[in-house]
Every structure is written in structure tokens, then in C-alpha cells.
Amino acid sequence: MTPAINLLEQQGIQFQILKFEHDPSQHNFANEAAEKLGLLTEQVFKTLLVDVDGVLHVAILPATRQVDLKAFAKACKGKKAMMADAKKAQTTTGYLIGGISPFAQKKRLNTLLHNDAKKFTTIYVSAGKRGLEVEVAPEDLSRLCNARFAQF
Template identity: 35%
Template structure:
């Protein structure tokens, strides 16, 4: 990663302090975020997963702890919508420019609203996808909120 990914380049351009952390990605893992937490030896509550969703048909990026499930009604409410659903993986890849398992909230091809689970802000450092499979960025959650313009909200079931 000498040049960096779009995600790490976006963080550098924003002047955000972060550490890129590589891990052994398992393409056969049932839950990618949980596999990342295990490979990193980290609390799954600190390893956040990036989910591309549709709220009332419009794209929204949701960030939640890897060991939790998103409550779609809570996500919709966080952006003043009525209904939310997961975005089909092929659409998520096309919209973000990343492949599933490597979708980062940073440096996406198109800027969309971002909502982050508020409990993640209690940790001094969290991990988010660094823009490729097997790469996470460790950073202060407040910096992620600032750079992404994220809305903190209760999102988990």
C-alpha cells in the first residue's frame, strides 16, 4: 500500500490521524466484520462495518459495530425517511467504487449521507474499512464523524 487506497488518500487529504492496519481477509467468512475483528484480535464493538443501504430509494451509508445488526426503522428515522433496506451488493460496488468486503465510508465515488451508531463514539479508537479487503484504518471516531459529516444515531437492534 505504498500509494494508498482512495480511503486512506481521502483521510490524508482531510488531515486526519489514522493508522492503516492490514489483516488476513477470509473471503469465505459468513460475517466479514466479525472475521476482521477476530483477525485483528479486537473487540467487535470497536471494529465497525460499512453498510450501503437505501432509505426511501436513496443511498445512505450506515456504520455499525461488526457484532450488531442494524435496525432498518431506526436508520430510516435517523435521516427522516420512512423505510430502509440493504442495497444490492452489485449496486453498492458500482456506487462506491469498492468491492464488497472492502467498502470504506471514506473516498467513495459518490458522496451520500452517512449515519454512524452513536455507541461507537464512546471508544477512543475504532476500526473502519480502509478501502480494500484486508485493510482497516484505526482512528478516533469523532474524526470519522467530522470527515464524513456523519449523523450519530442509535441504529442497532
């Protein structure tokens, strides 16, 4: 499967795999997943890379939200945040844009999980490939990715 799924299996994490046919013309990947899988959009989380003062960080947030860069920088105890370059995000994580999973990235980065995840017993995140999602408990994601819950 993918490095993300392999890691979940190795760690004995309870998860469910969901597949859908990705439309190459779609670029709003989390919303596409929610729509095609019949999921609540606010329960499908996207994984983005954010550059805070020259250091990459991972932001995991609902498909319905945009990263508040000012709040994200503050949560990382930084001054300035901007979205990471797509090519750098792919190189750093080992995943393609639209399939970046929070799990089993090439390089472990400081990770923030949006507080909205606490509203659900499970959330959906990319399994490391476009058209492939995993359903996991937010606490398991937080533990496995060493992610802090934050408002951003």
C-alpha cells in the same frame, strides 16, 4: 494505497493501518477483521449501504450489531428502509463488498454513524480493501464523512 487512505493522509487525519490476510470463504468481514487482528468486535465498525425510500444512505455500525431498518429510516426522516443491492453498493461507493470504506466513496451519501462509536476514543473501519482496516477517532470520521451520530 487506497482512496480512503489517500484522503486520510491529505486531510492530515491521525490514523493507523492494520492488515490481515483475508480468507475468501469469510463473508462476515468486520468479525473476521476483529478476530484476525485481536480487536474488540464492538470496536470494529462495518460500512453498509441502506436504501431509504429509494435513496442510498451509509450506515456505519459495530460488527456486533444489525441495522434496525425501522430506526434507520426514522433517523433519515424516511418511511421505509432496506439493505441496498450489493452490486449497486459497489458501483456507488467504488469499493468491493467487504472492503467498503466510509472514506472517499465515489458519491457522497447521507451518512449515519452509530452512537456506540462514542464509547471509544478510536474505532476500526475498512480502509477500502478486504484485509485492510484503519483505526480513527469517531469524531474525525464524523467530520470527514459529514456523518451524524444516530441510534439505529
